[in-house]
Amino acid sequence: MPLTKEDAVLPLLAELSAAPGTPILLADGSSSDGIFLPFLLGPLTFAGIYIGIYRFYRNTDKRHRYERETKVAVGNLQQDDRRTGRKTGQRSRSMDGRNDTDHLTRVRRLRVQ
Amino acid sequence: MTLPPEEPRDAHEPRPAEPAGSGGPVPPAPQEPAPPREDSGNRFIDTSSGRDDGLNKCPRCGSTEIEYALGAKALVCSHCRHTWNEQNAEKLFGLDSSIAELQGHTLASGTADVREDLTMVTLKCQGCGAEVVINAEQSVQARCHWCRQTLSLNTQIPNGAVPDALLPFQLTREDAIARIEEFAGRRRTFAQRRFKEEFVPENVMGVYIPYLVVDGNMHAVLTGDGEVTTREYTVTVGSGDNKRQETRYDADVYSVQRAFDLLVDDLTVESAERFDARDNSAATNNILNAVQPYDVENAVVYNSHYLKNFTSERRDLNVRDVDHLVEEKFLSIARAKVQPTVRRYDRGVRWTGEGVAVRGTRWVSVYVPVWLYSYAESASGDSLVHYIAVNARTGTTMGSIPVSHPRIFAAACAGGTIAGIVGLVVGLLGFFA
Ligand SMILES: [Zn+2]
Ligand SMILES: [Zn+2]
Numbered sequence: 426m427p428l429t430k431e432d433a434v435l436p437l438l439a440e441l442s443a444a445p446g447t448p449i450l451l452a453d454g455s456s457s458d459g460i461f462l463p464f465l466l467g468p469l470t471f472a473g474i475y476i477g478i479y480r481f482y483r484n485t486d487k488r489h490r491y492e493r494e495t496k497v498a499v500g501n502l503q504q505d506d507r508r509t510g511r512k513t514g515q516r517s518r519s520m521d522g523r524n525d526t527d528h529l530t531r532v533r534r535l536r537v538q
Numbered sequence: 539m540t541l542p543p544e545e546p547r548d549a550h551e552p553r554p555a556e557p558a559g560s561g562g563p564v565p566p567a568p569q570e571p572a573p574p575r576e577d578s579g580n581r582f583i584d585t586s587s588g589r590d591d592g593l594n595k596c597p598r599c600g601s602t603e604i605e606y607a608l609g610a611k612a613l614v615c616s617h618c619r620h621t622w623n624e625q626n627a628e629k630l631f632g633l634d635s636s637i638a639e640l641q642g643h644t645l646a647s648g649t650a651d652v653r654e655d656l657t658m659v660t661l662k663c664q665g666c667g668a669e670v671v672i673n674a675e676q677s678v679q680a681r682c683h684w685c686r687q688t689l690s691l692n693t694q695i696p697n698g699a700v701p702d703a704l705l706p707f708q709l710t711r712e713d714a715i716a717r718i719e720e721f722a723g724r725r726r727t728f729a730q731r732r733f734k735e736e737f738v739p740e741n742v743m744g745v746y747i748p749y750l751v752v753d754g755n756m757h758a759v760l761t762g763d764g765e766v767t768t769r770e771y772t773v774t775v776g777s778g779d780n781k782r783q784e785t786r787y788d789a790d791v792y793s794v795q796r797a798f799d800l801l802v803d804d805l806t807v808e809s810a811e812r813f814d815a816r817d818n819s820a821a822t823n824n825i826l827n828a829v830q831p832y833d834v835e836n837a838v839v840y841n842s843h844y845l846k847n848f849t850s851e852r853r854d855l856n857v858r859d860v861d862h863l864v865e866e867k868f869l870s871i872a873r874a875k876v877q878p879t880v881r882r883y884d885r886g887v888r889w890t891g892e893g894v895a896v897r898g899t900r901w902v903s904v905y906v907p908v909w910l911y912s913y914a915e916s917a918s919g920d921s922l923v924h925y926i927a928v929n930a931r932t933g934t935t936m937g938s939i940p941v942s943h944p945r946i947f948a949a950a951c952a953g954g955t956i957a958g959i960v961g962l963v964v965g966l967l968g969f970f971a
Contacts, residue, residue, distance in 0.1 A: 463965030467958020474950040482725050482939045483822075488815065489806075489830035491867060492874040496803040498637075499875050505795040512765070514773075515787040520765040523886030528873040531866060535893030537759045 492528045583631050583646045585702040585839070585902075594841050596620055604843040608710050613843050624838040627703030631839075633753075633902060637801040640755040640898025643857075648702030648840070648903035649750060651856045701853070703837035704844055704905040707744060707930045714909035714928040715739045717935045721926055728949070730915070730940040733924075739911060744930065746845060746905035747826065748853035750809045751834050752864055754802040755898040758872035761891040764883030765789040789885050796876045800894070804834045805867055807860045809853040809903065816863075821912070821923035822938035829929040829936050832906045840905070850905060857901055868894050907931065915940045 480486060524530060595602055601617035612621045628634045631646065718739045726734060769788040776782055808814045808827065815827035838844075869892050880887045907930035915921045926937030 461965070463961035463968065464958075466961030466964075467954045470957035471950045471954030474953045475946055478728050478946045478949065479941060482728060482941045484825065484828070484936060484938055485818070485822075487828040487936055488824050489827050491805060491830070492870040494831050495805050495871060497871055497875060498801040498803075500799045500801075502796065502798040502879065504879065505797075506764070506792050508790055509763075509793050510791045511768070511789065512791060513786075513788045515789060516784070518767075518785075518787060518885070520763075520789070520885040520888060522888040524889055525764075525873075525877060525880055525883070525887040528870045531869065531892070532762075532889050533891045535759055535761065535891045537757060537893040537895040 581642060581644045582650075583633070583644060583702075585627070585631055585646045585648055594843055597622065605846050606706060606844045606848075608707055611706065611708060613841065623706070624841045624844075627837045627839045627902070627904075628835055631702070631902075633900065634835075637753045637755050637803060637898075637900070638799075640753060640900055642898055644898070644900040645857065646702040646900075646902040648700055649857055649901045651858075652852075652854055700842075701748060701840050701903040701905045703902060704746065704840050705832055705834065705837045705907055705931055706844055707848070707907040709909065709928065709930045709933055711742065711744070711909065713933070714742050714930065717928050717933060718742060718909070718911050718926045718937070721935050721937050722939060725939045728941050728945050730942050733913060733940050736913070742909050742911045742928075744848040745908050745910045746848055746850040747813055747908055748809045748851055749806045749832075749834075749904050749906055750853075750855075750857065750860060751902045751904050752802070752805045752807065753900040754800075754805065754864075754868055754896060756800050756802070756868060756894045756896045757797070758800050758868075758876075758894045759795070759797045759892070760872065760876055760889055761793070761795045762887050762889035764792045764794040764880060764887040765885035766792070766882060767884050787885070792883070794880060794883070794887055796879060798872075798876070800868070800872055800875065802868060802871060805864065805871075806830060806832065806834065806904075806906075807863060807867070809855045809860065810851045811854050812851065814855070819922075820920075822925050825925040825927050825936050825938050826908060826910075829908065829927045829932075829934045832929065832931055834904055834906075837904050845905075848907070853903060864899075865894065865896070868896070911937070913940070 524532070594604065596604055596615035596618065598620040599615060599618040601615055603616040604613050605616060606612070607614045607621075610621050612623045614621050633646070722729070722737060722739070767787055767789050771786055771788075772783045773786050774781060775784050808823075811817075812821075813823050813826050815823050818824055872894060873889065873892065909928040909930050911926040913924045913926075915924060922940075924938040924940055926935070926939075928935045
């Protein structure tokens with residue numbers, strides 16, 4: 426039962442690297458030409474350990490993933506896809522405002538008959 | 539509460555292109571007018587089983603000395619030792635009929651509005667004729683203090699305090715204690731000292747928590763934009779010392795629309811305000827939410843004897859209190875289900891419109907079993923209550939442990955300092971290289 430600190434912290438850091446806030450911090454660091462990145466290592470590690478431990482203990486982010494775990498059946502699928510234009514010279518690999526994996530955030534409500 | 543066997547049919551032919559301009563009108567769904575949501579259109583399923591005498595007797599000897607025995611996973615009559623379980627609620631009440639056929643709103647009688655004015659209920663004891671007042675706020679079961687008959691509020695329609703069905707405990711208390719010990723044991727280092735000193739997993743309580751279980755038959759429509767990469771190339775930017783290579787992408791933009799029928803089976807929502815997962819201000823209710831799912835399809839017809847030796851929380855949220863939440867959950871499910879159909883958009887999809895036409899729902903009130911360890915973070919009255927919960931059907935365990943912030947701070951400082959020194963050395967070497 427008694428585990429060392431390292432045992433607890435290492436998996437946490439692994440979990441943290443998948444946390445939504447982390448890539449933004451890292452991206453901020455690299456945007457300043459990357460030369461200051463080593464100096465951010467200390468603060469980033471501090472934040473990572475703090476958030477990671479807190480999350481492992483408090484589990485404030487845990488919930489029932491009902492949108493995946495509920496039994497559902499889908500039928501009568503109708504797809505309508507039309508090309509409306511093109512974009513060139515995009516810097517990002519993903520489109521702006523992409524939300525196809527963000528199922529919980531609501532968008533404009535349509536009236537469906 | 540069972541899905542019909544016919545699984546997704548093939549996609550229809552794509553419709554002919556509409557006049558230009560994305561964000562156009564949503565195409566009409568396969569014709570079927572949405573039913574009105576008025577109460578008048580509701581259908582009711584009577585789950586009271588005609589036991590309005592308030593008594594649940596042993597079917598063999600008629601005694602009311604009955605308890606739920608975890609060893610036998612059944613009700614046991616302490617008089618004649620007869621052992622039995624109530625019937626499967628789904629089958630008995632016909633809740634397993636096809637969801638695709640659901641029209642309008644079907645409400646089992648246990649989901650009727652909880653009447654605030656009826657917290658005190660008088661039951662006439664069928665054993666001796668005495669009148670016994672019980673507080674439905676605190677319990678749904680009581681004893682006649684004259685003849686010791688067990689009385690129960692099985693008159694369901696008047697106040698909706700009694701559920702339609704219930705999932706009996708499967709996991710023993712010992713098993714739950716072991717899981718809670720293990721969960722907390724892995725989280726000792728940074729736990730609040732007072733928590734470690736006062737941690738007594740044996741204080742775990744068996745609690746029945748009320749849920750509303752919803753089946754839904756609906757048509758969903760989603761509209762948005764998607765992008766497909768057509769070219770990936772590198773460009774040279776900057777000049778002189780700053781000259782570097784960067785990647786650029788070209789993409790085709792599409793307007794994307796999906797319409798489909800969706801059948802949802804056994805979606806669960808908390809129906810006791812105290813345990814509502816949306817509110818974590820007084821207790822870590824998300825913990826109770828996180829030990830789901832439950833095998834609701836195995837719920838048995840409610841019988842108050844299942845509650846003996848356990849605590850039960852009364853439902854205080856009505857169907858219309860959670861109606862909005864359920865519709866949002868339907869939308870989330872629709873968004874999750876449509877994801878495999880937009881895989882070709884490798885740059886992603888931005889959904890801008892979503893909607894469901896709910897053709898039919900079916901609501902059932904069910905008690906689910908949880909082994910619950912609770913701990914108030916501080917001694918004062920209004921402190922946060924931390925839960926460690928064990929799903930008493932599946933054993934899924936989740937919890938929240940009060941942390942000692944000074945100790946986390948120390949550990950983070952230590953780690954940050956080491957990393958900072960390493961970073962400093964690497965960075966300075968970079969400067970002077
Ligand atoms: Zn008996
Ligand atoms: Zn009596």
